[in-house]
Amino acid sequence: MSTTSIFVKNTGTKEKILKASTALFSELGYKGASVRKIAAQVGIRESALYNHFKNKEEIFLEVAKGIFSSPFSIDSSQIKELAERGKPFIQKFTMQYKMLTFDKNNEKMFRLLMIELLQNKELREQFMSEFHEKNIKVLSEGFFIMMQNSLIRSHDPMMLSYEFLSTLFYMRLQVTLLRFDSLSADSLSTQFEKHVDFFWESIKM
Amino acid sequence: MSTTSIFVKNTGTKEKILKASTALFSELGYKGASVRKIAAQVGIRESALYNHFKNKEEIFLEVAKGIFSSPFSIDSSQIKELAERGKPFIQKFTMQYKMLTFDKNNEKMFRLLMIELLQNKELREQFMSEFHEKNIKVLSEGFFIMMQNSLIRSHDPMMLSYEFLSTLFYMRLQVTLLRFDSLSADSLSTQFEKHVDFFWESIKM
DNA sequence: GTCTATAGAACGATAGAC
DNA sequence: GTCTATCGTTCTATAGAC
Structure with missing residues (x-):
């Protein structure tokens, strides 16, 4: 069942990235969770990550927002x-x-x-x-x-x-x-x- | 003034390495404290470290011994x-x-x-x-x-x-x-x- | 928005001269 | 025991085709 929303865009890759990043950052830390590993867990290439986030730091900051929320x-x-x-x-x-x-x-x-x-x-x-x-x-x-x-x-x-x-x-x-x-x-x-x-x-x- | 000990050996590089490693590990963590940085702080080349320790892990273990001592x-x-x-x-x-x-x-x-x-x-x-x-x-x-x-x-x-x-x-x-x-x-x-x-x-x- | 390909840097570690 | 030189790997990030 697909939503009837007009804003279909795509498959919500950004959310997938954040979810995968959260899991990896919270297990391996900032350094241990490499861009490669994140991309692999999402199921895309590293380069594709950069369509959604400026760099690794930006991904981390987005994830870290949830800590005190x-x-x-x-x-x-x-x-x-x-x-x-x-x-x-x-x-x-x-x-x-x-x-x-x-x-x-x-x-x-x-x-x-x-x-x-x-x-x-x-x-x-x-x-x-x-x-x-x-x-x-x-x-x-x-x-x-x-x-x-x-x-x-x-x-x-x-x-x-x-x-x-x-x-x-x-x-x-x-x-x-x-x-x-x-x-x-x-x-x-x-x-x-x-x-x-x-x-x-x-x-x- | 040099000691008159028969066992002069050298300048105690191993102790210097441990001291520098302790400082760096406790500030930057295991990953952050690179072999390069440790060597630089001691004032020797990376390769010289390996005359005193088998690898980075061994340095860490030696330092970590002090945690619960x-x-x-x-x-x-x-x-x-x-x-x-x-x-x-x-x-x-x-x-x-x-x-x-x-x-x-x-x-x-x-x-x-x-x-x-x-x-x-x-x-x-x-x-x-x-x-x-x-x-x-x-x-x-x-x-x-x-x-x-x-x-x-x-x-x-x-x-x-x-x-x-x-x-x-x-x-x-x-x-x-x-x-x-x-x-x-x-x-x-x-x-x-x-x-x-x-x-x-x-x-x- | 995804891919391939690649750049450029930092990493741990080794070989061999002195 | 220290050095220079270098290897192979991993890293973040970018360029450009599709």
């Missing part, structure tokens, strides 16, 4: 609402973090991020702002509200956020490493909930 | 002694972890580890056993003793260790990233102590 779907009003109930706030946050951790596409992106983290300054800066500071900010807001409502003991919200987030990150890294070698990450799956329980017991009034 | 200087008897006093155990552990984090040579090794973590299966396995499981084991022993002595509340020692270690790792990663871009990691320096304090308050009886 999965923001948490917690807006300001929801933060307040959840944080006023205490534990549900960190439960919701953790559930979303866990979902990203085990999502196939996000897993690829996280792998790519970790591979290129020390090779690409821009990626490093985005990691700091999007992966770290952004999450610290959301969590801090929540903890601050909990303190105002006397749900948790008095602490520096940033410090609490750091403590809470670091374990989530470490679990995500471990899941990524295990699954990269096709090992089971089942035992880590329940650890997300254990983390929430332990942390909540540590801070609650 | 800084074991914690806490032996079994010391674990018991410190853990029976409670907080001093995690203080000592954290101080050693912090020392490694800020040590120039260990910083290079950690950088190399993170760069190649997803590209090198053997490194990944060593990371899991030497960086993760080994630390979890030492910490678990300590927490178990604390529980026996009713110094801390009852919990799964492994879970406690995981919670405690993950934050240390995250701080180390952040320090490494900041310093790689010549940024200050001063604000993170005090965070190690804050982590110990917060964690101890969370678990103590």
Whole structure:
């Protein structure tokens, strides 16, 4: 069944290239994923790639856009609402973090991020702002509200956020490493909930 | 001034190669640190490298040996002694972890580890056993003793260790990233102590 | 938009003179 | 043990025919 769209153009080679590139970059890194390998996986010649992208760097940048494109779907009003109930706030946050951790596409992106983290300054800066500071900010807001409502003991919200987030990150890294070698990450799956329980017991009034 | 040793041999080129390789591998990764660049930094020709090492891989393996060669200087008897006093155990552990984090040579090794973590299966396995499981084991022993002595509340020692270690790792990663871009990691320096304090308050009886 | 053909550079590694 | 010279491979990228 072909679409009846007027814009038929061709077989969407550009999308194929991006998909193949994502897979290869996230397995072999920028240097390891050669233009040859990408073209071969798409099923075309190297030269044909250059009809769709200016150069290899441009392909990478297009792929890399996807790394930080999965923001948490917690807006300001929801933060307040959840944080006023205490534990549900960190439960919701953790559930979303866990979902990203085990999502196939996000897993690829996280792998790519970790591979290129020390090779690409821009990626490093985005990691700091999007992966770290952004999450610290959301969590801090929540903890601050909990303190105002006397749900948790008095602490520096940033410090609490750091403590809470670091374990989530470490679990995500471990899941990524295990699954990269096709090992089971089942035992880590329940650890997300254990983390929430332990942390909540540590801070609650 | 030349040494009077009978074994003069030469100018220790092998050591120079290893030093230059360490610097380059930990900045550019395995692929990025070419044999040419290594030779250039040492001040010899590529071909001369092969008088000291069979190939590039052999140089890398020699360098990589250093990654996991800084074991914690806490032996079994010391674990018991410190853990029976409670907080001093995690203080000592954290101080050693912090020392490694800020040590120039260990910083290079950690950088190399993170760069190649997803590209090198053997490194990944060593990371899991030497960086993760080994630390979890030492910490678990300590927490178990604390529980026996009713110094801390009852919990799964492994879970406690995981919670405690993950934050240390995250701080180390952040320090490494900041310093790689010549940024200050001063604000993170005090965070190690804050982590110990917060964690101890969370678990103590 | 795809192909063949090829350029030009960088790569790891070796042979052989000194 | 170091050098020069060179090999064969792989890389990104371009020119031009179809």
